[in-house]
Every structure is written in structure tokens, then in C-alpha cells.
Amino acid sequence: MSAPKRRGSVIIVVLVLITLASLLLGRFMEDNSLELSMATRDADRRRLRADAQSELELALAVIAEIRSIDLNKIHAPSQGYDDPHAYAGFPPRDGLEVKFDYEDETAKLPLSVLSKNDLIQLLYSLGMEQRDAERCADAIVAWESKSYESIEEEATEAAYQRSTLSFRPARRPIRTFEEFRSIGVAKELFFDELGRPTPIFQAFKGCVSLYTFPQSNINTASDAVLLSQGLDDRQLGLIRDRQAEIGKRIVGTPSYFRVTNEVRQLVGGGVNLAKFDDEVILMWVRVTVKEGLSKCRVSALVAIREDVAYPSPSANPDTDPSIGLSRKSATTNIPKSTGTSTAVPGSTTTPSPYLTPGIEAPATFGKSTMSGRVASKTIAYPFQILAWEEDNGAPPAPKPPDDADPTAPAAPSSDTPAPRATKTLTK
Numbered sequence: 001m002s003a004p005k006r007r008g009s010v011i012i013v014v015l016v017l018i019t020l021a022s023l024l025l026g027r028f029m030e031d032n033s034l035e036l037s038m039a040t041r042d043a044d045r046r047r048l049r050a051d052a053q054s055e056l057e058l059a060l061a062v063i064a065e066i067r068s069i070d071l072n073k074i075h076a077p078s079q080g081y082d083d084p085h086a087y088a089g090f091p092p093r094d095g096l097e098v099k100f101d102y103e104d105e106t107a108k109l110p111l112s113v114l115s116k117n118d119l120i121q122l123l124y125s126l127g128m129e130q131r132d133a134e135r136c137a138d139a140i141v142a143w144e145s146k147s148y149e150s151i152e153e154e155a156t157e158a159a160y161q162r163s164t165l166s167f168r169p170a171r172r173p174i175r176t177f178e179e180f181r182s183i184g185v186a187k188e189l190f191f192d193e194l195g196r197p198t199p200i201f202q203a204f205k206g207c208v209s210l211y212t213f214p215q216s217n218i219n220t221a222s223d224a225v226l227l228s229q230g231l232d233d234r235q236l237g238l239i240r241d242r243q244a245e246i247g248k249r250i251v252g253t254p255s256y257f258r259v260t261n262e263v264r265q266l267v268g269g270g271v272n273l274a275k276f277d278d279e280v281i282l283m284w285v286r287v288t289v290k291e292g293l294s295k296c297r298v299s300a301l302v303a304i305r306e307d308v309a310y311p312s313p314s315a316n317p318d319t320d321p322s323i324g325l326s327r328k329s330a331t332t333n334i335p336k337s338t339g340t341s342t343a344v345p346g347s348t349t350t351p352s353p354y355l356t357p358g359i360e361a362p363a364t365f366g367k368s369t370m371s372g373r374v375a376s377k378t379i380a381y382p383f384q385i386l387a388w389e390e391d392n393g394a395p396p397a398p399k400p401p402d403d404a405d406p407t408a409p410a411a412p413s414s415d416t417p418a419p420r421a422t423k424t425l426t427k
Contacts, residue, residue, distance in 0.1 A: 048289050048296035049390065055098050055287045056298055059084045063285075064382040067304070074280040074304050076219045076256040077102050096291050103284040105301065107220035108209040109228070109275065112173035112311060116141045122228035126203045132189055139185040146171045155184035173212075173311035177205055211386075212309040215277035218263055219243075219256040229275055235267040242266055281305050282386075301387035310386070 062084040067074050080087050084100060092098045109122065119137035124130060135152050142150035150156050160167055160182075170179065180186050180201070190201035197205075207225050216225065218239075226236055246255045257263055257278045264273055281304055288297040 045294065045296065048291060048294055049298070051093070051096060051291075052287050052289045052296045052298040052390070055084075055092070055100075055289060056285060056300060058088060059100055059285050059287060060300075060302065060381070060383060062087050063302075063304075067382075073258075073278070074283075075217075075254070075258065075278060076104075076280070078255045092289075096289055099288040099290075101284075101286040101288070103286070104217055104220040104280050105209050105211060105282040105284060106213055106215075106217045106280055107222065107225070108207055109216055109225055110212045111208040111210060112144075112212045114208070118228070121230075122207060122224070123200075123204070125224045125227040126200055126207070128189065128200055135185045136189050139183050140174075143169045143179075143183045143186075144171070144173055150184070152185050154188075155186075159184055173210075175210060175311045177210075209282075210311065211282055212311075213281045213305075214307055215281075216275055217280055218260060218273070218276040218278060220280070221276065230272055231267065235271065238266050239263060279304075282308050297391055299387075299389040300385050303384040303386055306384065308384075308386070 059081065062081045063074060066080050066087075070079065074081075082100065082102070085091055085098070109118070114122070116137050119140060120130075120133045123133035123136055128136070139150050139152055139155035142148050142152075142155050153159060157169055160169060167182065174180075180190050181195075190198055190204070192198055203224065207222060207228070218226075223236060226239070227233075231239075243255070243257075246253055260273055260276055260278050263276070263278075264271070282301065283304070284299055284301050286297060286299040288295065290296075
């Protein structure tokens with residue numbers, strides 16, 4: 001082979017090697033870029049999670065301080081804890097966006113202590129027909145009670161045992177809203193043929209709580225909750241008008257009811273407000289932090305007082321006589337988390353030195369050192385944290401398929417039906 005041909009072959013080989021090297025280098029850079037992006041996102045997630053927990057601690061500290069200086073009560077976010085940074089007097093760190101949301105769980109009615117008539121009134125106020133409300137309430141009471149048998153055929157124990165997968169009624173307070181998928185009559189009214197929750201069920205979930213507490217907060221209770229307890233449209237209007245006026249006429253007047261006697265004097269006599277009080281007992285505190293495109297949210301269910309209960313696991317209903325028509329004895333207080341709470345007037349519980357979540361008590365906890373100080377590496381929370389949730393933002397909404405029919409009917413709306421006034425039911 002002549003010299004020019006050999007040189008041409010060498011050039012071709014070199015070009016091929018350069019091409020292969022370029023492809024390998026490009027693939028290497030792509031892999032490293034993906035790993036770097038994942039590592040950066042993981043670092044951002046950890047940093048934002050720590051920021052969110054810190055912001056939650058700030059919110060709890062502000063709530064605890066406001067409670068300590070305001071007659072040991074929490075009424076509504078307008079009390080001052082709606083913006084903890086403004087109350088504390090310092091902003092969040094640079095580049096961090098923080099949003100605080102509060103959901104008063106005691107704005108709802110505790111489901112475990114509602115009687116059959118209470119359930120009928122509530123379902124009727126949400127827009128359910130009278131007959132359907134009676135049937136649904138009867139089925140729910142039968143599901144929870146050991147002694148009561150439903151008068152509706154679909155909700156009897158025999159009907160449950162005849163189902164494809166045989167089962168028995170729970171015979172204890174309902175612990176999750178998914179249980180309604182198994183309750184006869186209720187499952188037909190609360191879910192459609194595809195198993196999707198109906199607007200009535202969504203509204204029902206917004207009015208009842210699975211936790212048990214002494215009274216609901218009239219400052220944050222919804223129209224449906226108030227109407228279900230015997231108030232009429234006129235009395236409801238008086239309450240809403242007063243809430244809109246409070247704080248506008250006199251400087252320093254709080255924008256909430258401080259005592260329930262104010263409501264009683266406003267709406268007149270003859271209204272039973274035994275199920276209502278003026279303070280928050282249990283609420284969700286949600287903190288969302290955002291930096292750039294990264295976002296994290298933490299949520300804590302905080303028991304402001306200790307007289308909050310959750311349905312505990314029960315024994316075999318055939319051998320446990322404590323589950324009866326009263327529906328109160330089967331609900332016991334289960335402290336699920338941490339925090340040292342201050343006993344409130346009327347509370348039957350005693351303060352307990354719960355520890356920081358996930359941290360074991362040190363050997364020296366509660367023991368004095370040589371200097372006389374108590375040695376402890378834990379934080380004494382002012383409240384109990386009964387539930388904890390966290391996420392890094394909701395996934396993006398799915399795009400509609402390209403071949404979707406624009407003339408197809410829209411999906412059913414999940415809007416809550418307008419509440420309506422109740423009427424007195426006779427037993």
C-alpha cells in the first residue's frame with residue numbers, strides 16, 4: 001500500500017475514534033447532569049423540609065404565647081397567629097416564600113357522639129332528602145352501635161354477611177371515612193356508581209370530625225353545622241352579620257366571639273348551643289415553603305387542649321359490653337405524639353412529659369445534675385401533635401388526551417350544595 005493511502009486510512013480511523021469519544025463524552029455528561037440534578041433536588045428537598053419544620057415551630061410558639069396571654073384560649077387566626085412572622089417581628093430568610101394555613105378541626109361536629117337525630121338534621125341541612133337522611137342516619141348508628149340493629153334491610157348484619165365478601169358491622173365509632181364504602185344505604189348515597197364521592201359526602205366530611213372533643217367552635221363553624229343544630233336562617237344571618245361587624249366599630253374589638261353568651265344573647269332564647277364553645281381545641285397547622293421551583297409542605301394536627309380523643313382499637317364486640325347505644329364509652333384518649341400540654345379548666349387529664357417526635361428519652365431525663373439543673377436533650381412541646389403529614393407539592397394535573405371529544409359532558413362537579421334550614425324532627 002502506498003504512503004498516501006496509508007495516511008488516508010489513518011485519518012479515517014482518527015475521525016472514527018474522535019466520533020466515538022465525542023459520543024461517550026456526551027453520554028457521560030448527560031448522565032452526570034442527571035445525577036447532579038437529582039442530587040441538587042434532594043438537597044433542596046432536605047433544606048426546604050428543615051425550613052418547613054422551623055416555620056411550623058414558629059407558628060406553634062406564636063400560638064402558645066397568644067394562648068398564654070389571652071385567658072388560656074385560642075379562638076381564631078385573627079387573634080394574631082395568622083401571620084407568625086409579623087407577630088414575631090422578623091421575616092423569613094431571603095429567597096424563601098412561606099404560607100401558613102389553619103384548619104379548625106373543632107369547627108366540625110364530633111361524629112362519635114352524634115345521635116341519630118343529630119345525623120338526620122345534619123344530612124338534611126346539607127341538601128339530602130328527608131327520607132334518605134333518615135335511612136342513612138339509621139345505617140350509620142347501626143354500624144357503630146353494639147345493641148342497635150338497623151331497620152333498613154341493606155344495613156342489617158344479615159345483609160353484610162350475605163355480601164360477596166362476608167363481613168360484620170364495626171360495632172365501634174368510625175375511624176376512617178373509607179368505612180362509609182361498606183355501610184349499607186350510606187355507600188349508595190355517598191358514592192356514585194364509579195365509586196367517586198358525591199357532593200353530599202364531600203360536604204358531610206367537611207362537617208364532621210373523627211376525633212372526639214367536648215364542643216365545637218362557633219367562631220369557625222360552617223353554615224351547615226349551625227343550621228343542623230337548630231338555628232334558622234334569620235339567626236344564622238345575625239351571627240354572620242355580627243362577625244362581619246366585630247372589630248370595625250370599636251378599635252381593639254376582637255373579630256370573634258370570646259364567650260358563647262354573646263351568641264346566645266344575639267340569637268335569643270330557645271336555641272340549644274350546648275354543642276358549641278368559643279375556642280379552638282384541635283386544628284391543622286399547615287406550612288408551605290417555596291424557593292424557586294422547589295416546594296415543601298408540612299401539616300400537623302395540634303391538640304390545643306388535652307381533652308381530645310380518637311376511637312381506639314376495640315375488642316371483639318361479642319365480648320365487649322362497653323359498646324352500646326350511648327356511643328361514648330368506646331372512644332378513649334390516645335396520645336399519639338409529643339408535647340407537654342398545660343391542663344385546662346375542666347380537663348380530666350394530667351400533663352404528661354411527652355418527648356420530641358422520634359427521639360427516645362435519655363437516661364438522665366428527669367434527673368438533676370450536680371448543679372441542680374434538669375438534664376434533657378428533648379423539647380417540651382406546649383401541645384400534643386396527633387397527626388403529621390408532609391409532601392413536596394402536588395403532581396401536575398394530567399393533560400387531556402388528544403382524541404378527547406370536546407362535546408362530551410363535563411365531569412360531575414364536586415361543589416358543596418348550599419345548606420338549607422332544618423326543621424324540627426320528632427322522635
